[in-house]
Amino acid sequence: MASLDRVKVLVLGDSGVGKSSLVHLLCQNQVLGNPSWTVGCSVDVRVHDYKEGTPEEKTYYIELWDVGGSVGSASSVKSTRAVFYNSVNGKAFFIYLYDILMV
Template sequence: MNDIETVKVVVVGDSGVGKTSLVHLICHNEPCPKPSWTIGCELDVRIHDFREGLPAQRTYCVELWDVGGSAAHQNARHVFYGGAHGVILVHDRSNRKTQNTLGAWLAEVLQRDGGGGEPDAFDLETLAAPRSLAAGSGNAVKLSRFFDKVIERRYYGDRTAQQYERRRPTALGHTAVSCSFKEY
């Protein structure tokens, strides 16, 4: 069996917005039965078919690092950001304050990761309150495109679809997606 190459995506946002539930939904395609508060970080994985259905299709492992959002742990969170290739920003649609803090979360990840870049330089894709990620649904397609973009930046640089020739991994470049989420 060939080794599956990996990308790292950190999932951040205020405490209690549903990050753990979202990660469980992404990785297991079902609602989280009993979400709990995350202390530190929890790691889950999803196998993703990059450029699915195209000649360049290849399987990758997406590590989703669910980082606890408690302000009490703010000074220690940076240890989880190192080497991140993508960021999922999560907020609670019923609490506007959690949406207003997303810029600060992105800045924290970029600053602590040392990857540089300004939060305004990101093209944020928005997923609307996902209850499911059924194949072919709008949210599933957006999420797949996001993972493809993270993999492209990590392993292929700025090449176009016709130029998907493997190259050495690079630590440059981040990709972000914003997700509004409310557990039902």
């Protein structure tokens, strides 16, 4: 049986850039029809079998953490986000999404 390694991915960015839509697409293989605001954090999981270029198959348990991007400088928002960042300890990946507005 293949080994199971956990990978944590934090999906970060401003509000409304498509973090929830990206996570839903990656985990459910479907476009999110009617996205809503993420309050706090939403976690979704994908199991991925990696074979190419390795002597043995490896299975990854990928946790995608969609951290709410509400705009605001309130200290309560900053301290709430810190809860999700503290458990990283250098063992996670980050995806930063942004929106380019062309005028």
